[in-house]
Amino acid sequence: MMYPGAITQLLNDKNHIYYQLYDNSPDMHVSVDSESGKILMCNKTLSKKVNIPKDDIIGSPILDMYHPDSREKAMSVFKMFTAGKKIENQRLDLITKGGKKIPVLLNVDAFRDEENNITFSNSCWRDISEIEQLKSEIKDNVQAKNKELEEFVYIASHDLQEPLRTISSFIELLKLEYNDQLDEEALTYLNFIETGAGNMKNIITGLLDFSRIGKDVELEEVDCNSIIHDIITDYHLAIKENDAEITSELLPHINAYSTAIRLLFQNLINNAIKFKKFNTPPEIHIECITKEEEYHFMISDNGIGIPKDKLNDIFKFFKRLNNKSQYKGHGIGLAHCKKILDIHDGKIWVTSEVNEGSTFHFTLPKTIKK
Numbered sequence: 001m002m003y004p005g006a007i008t009q010l011l012n013d014k015n016h017i018y019y020q021l022y023d024n025s026p027d028m029h030v031s032v033d034s035e036s037g038k039i040l041m042c043n044k045t046l047s048k049k050v051n052i053p054k055d056d057i058i059g060s061p062i063l064d065m066y067h068p069d070s071r072e073k074a075m076s077v078f079k080m081f082t083a084g085k086k087i088e089n090q091r092l093d094l095i096t097k098g099g100k101k102i103p104v105l106l107n108v109d110a111f112r113d114e115e116n117n118i119t120f121s122n123s124c125w126r127d128i129s130e131i132e133q134l135k136s137e138i139k140d141n142v143q144a145k146n147k148e149l150e151e152f153v154y155i156a157s158h159d160l161q162e163p164l165r166t167i168s169s170f171i172e173l174l175k176l177e178y179n180d181q182l183d184e185e186a187l188t189y190l191n192f193i194e195t196g197a198g199n200m201k202n203i204i205t206g207l208l209d210f211s212r213i214g215k216d217v218e219l220e221e222v223d224c225n226s227i228i229h230d231i232i233t234d235y236h237l238a239i240k241e242n243d244a245e246i247t248s249e250l251l252p253h254i255n256a257y258s259t260a261i262r263l264l265f266q267n268l269i270n271n272a273i274k275f276k277k278f279n280t281p282p283e284i285h286i287e288c289i290t291k292e293e294e295y296h297f298m299i300s301d302n303g304i305g306i307p308k309d310k311l312n313d314i315f316k317f318f319k320r321l322n323n324k325s326q327y328k329g330h331g332i333g334l335a336h337c338k339k340i341l342d343i344h345d346g347k348i349w350v351t352s353e354v355n356e357g358s359t360f361h362f363t364l365p366k367t368i369k370k
């Protein structure tokens with residue numbers, strides 16, 4: 001049962017209650033004077049986290065609360081705020097008295113006078129140290145597991161090569177030495193075994209190549225124009241046979257893993273030629289938009305296109321959408337492309353219309369973390 005005077009007392013004390021909540025909130029709160037940029041008020045949580053007494057925080061410039069690495073971004077967020085933009089979940093770093101970084105998400109609300117001028121702002125900083133720590137542990141874990149898996153793929157595919165070589169050489173010997181003694185049916189069976197062994201060899205080589213991508217390589221300056229030029233030269237037969245036309249805009253020089261980037265363009269151009277529409281010569285166009293922090297490449301074709309519900313599936317290992325007899329392949333090329341983008345911290349995706357064509361997009365950051 002509630003004491004009769006409790007509600008009256010609660011209502012009378014609501015400022016006090018509000019202040020208690022404010023002071024003990026799990027988030028850090030500050031109110032800042034818009035003109036001077038100095039802190040007018042803050043809660044206990046902030047004082048505890050940065051290990052500075054409240055009295056020393058109050059009156060100091062808000063910018064001093066940020067770690068030097070974050071101050072430039074804090075300034076630009078402040079400019080966005082004064083320009084009237086909504087500030088939500090901006091990732092910044094505060095600094096403690098001892099110089100330690102506290103990663104935070106910043107949200108800001110404005111308080112205005114009758115003329116709609118901002119008088120002060122209320123900022124809320126959410127400490128995301130634990131989330132970031134967890135994220136980095138999960139990332140390390142996934143990377144370690146991926147490494148284990150890759151080693152397994154490497155060993156398995158490497159060791160499978162030997163018995164396969166034996167099978168292939170004995171098929172050859174059988175055909176060579178017993179050709180006269182084998183009837184037509186036996187020869188047909190042998191041909192099937194030979195084709196199967198050949199396919200298996202391609203798959204195993206594909207797996208081996210996959211586990212080798214990004215191993216023991218250095219970042220270097222790569223001229224994408226010269227890569228495209230080389231690929232066109234290498235593929236001149238396929239281009240001629242299919243009456244294909246490949247056009248490219250001026251592409252950037254990037255800092256990347258050269259062999260992997262070449263393989264990436266090669267796979268995408270090869271597919272753009274291969275998945276052409278019946279009786280329609282392939283038209284392939286390559287372009288790149290240079291953005292602030294990344295390059296956005298696009299390789300478009302006028303081929304058979306890809307159904308909307310399969311746009312993500314095609315980057316999985318061994319995933320193929322078409323009839324094997326019509327379009328040759330093993331479903332490895334795009335898995336390679338995905339891994340190449342992973343090692344560059346980039347992204348790959350496709351937009352497409354069935355019977356109209358596809359555009360493969362990939363982004364590469366201008367600066368790649370090693």
Ligand code: ADP
Binds near residue numbers: 271303306314331335
């Ligand atoms: P493969 O080419 O050996 O079949 P990929 O991994 O390169 O393997 O491609 C996977 C599948 O994605 C292909 O089998 C095809 O169904 C689809 N695909 C890839 N590129 C294109 C394209 N440019 N146009 C239409 N479909 C494509």
